[in-house]
Amino acid sequence: MTAGASVVRAVTLILIVVLSGSSSLAQKPKKDGSLKNVELCNGSDRVPPEARIDGCTAFIDAGEGTPNGFAIAHNNRGNAYSAKTDYERAIKDFDEAIRLNPTYAKAFNNLGVAYLRKGAYDLAIGAFEEALKLNPNYGAAFANRAGAYLKRNAYDRAERDYDEAIRLDPNLGSVWSGRCWARAVLGALQAALEDCDRALQSESNNAAAYDSRALIHLKMGRLSAAIDDYNSALRFAPKLASALYGRGVARLKLGDRSGGDADISAARRMEAGIGEDFARYGVPQGD
Template sequence: MLLLGSLAAAQSPKKSDYLENIALCNGSEHTSLAARIGGCTAFIDSGQGTRTALAIAYNNRGNAHTINGDVDRALLDFDQSIKLDPTYARPFNNRGAAYLRKGEYDLALQALDEAIRLKPNYGRAFVNRAGVYLKKNEYDRAARDYDEAIRLEPNLEAAWSGRCWTRAILGSLQAALEDCNKVLQSWPNDAATHDSRGLIHLKMGQADAAIEDFSSALRVDSRLASALYGRGLARLASGDKAGGDTDISAAKALRAGIDQDFMRYGVRDSN
């Protein structure tokens, strides 16, 4: 959150605008992305902020750009935030998450390692680093980072959901199931967690339960390729060849190589 220490520097007639820009940049309730970006930009351009406040503003604007899908512009803001305050962990974490979205995993790890070095109790950074390890197929390292994130922030949903998926891949099926069930108690419409639980049931040989979970995931996100492919395998296992082939073909059209992904997960198409 932006600091108000430089407020005294603001001229009285402009004070309300100054405060409004801070509120917008901080993302006050129901603030649109455009308004957040505009508020941060106005604050930055005002020349009234301290270096610390400007670092926060650049980080906040970078977050808004990331949510808006403009990852390259977000990275420029995170870089500027870090230049202003190299001890500020958040832009390193957010830079890592942005590089993860771009598929630049080594750069993502560098940024996230630094975020964790600066702030060893940063649960979200451990979750993001686990996400990079998942993309690099380093599942044991991902599991350790999810464990640490949960130890640090027990209510961090992404950590429980991510650990569920990782444990499902590693074959710790009962522990994975417990993680997924915990998430779905509070967030029953979480597509990723239904997808993960579908994989667990598929690996347990419970085809009907797998179909139900994958279908729940697809009701939330109809283009979730892993849920389509998993449901296809479960339908084949249950004797529904037509439905299984349809799902598998649709999944392959959405994501090339998904059959290889599932082989790494310990599941393969029996066709």
């Protein structure tokens, strides 16, 4: 998607952006301080990003590891930089990890995530494709590439990638919500509805799933149900312009002119092109 609230929702709500977690450094440090650095660099998300960065940097600077060990350290530091939204440094680390180990599928996936978060969608897709060449059963890479295709308005390709992600790992976060959105836009409404229901069974506070299901109801003419779901989406994401706009359209169709106009005006103040986005999804603009 190139503009409008759906850009925001696809990135921040539906998009999975599954970073492949820290790999483990299989090193035998000579000093206690080195062991601590390895532990920090191997750290999970429970370790603050700054501490992980410091641990990985100390390990790399010590120069006592193997090429594969350094590749893992650069990947783990890249994940920490991504957690801090410092994508330029993250990309440099993932590139270095790949240079040191060209078969490192995780690093390709994580590189794609960093590009995706920067808005470099073609580069992101290319990185995910490399990850999938190395590991054709990489569910997270399929899910992430699906998110990149959503950004490119390639809903059919996104749907196919979500199909693969779900086949390989049905418990990946937000895959059901993502496929629901793609199917809703494509017009496969009943299948989309089933996906959103599945997403909400496991995550009842998923604003994206409520927003997607509301669009389905709107396209089916179930206006009251659409408003209910838009209300739920806005409860969890109050600044979600797509939910405001969709609720406004539903209210107008039900004869609530003042409420509908207020919602649509508020949505357009957030995202000027929101009406054009909805027209592309098969919902005429509310005027």
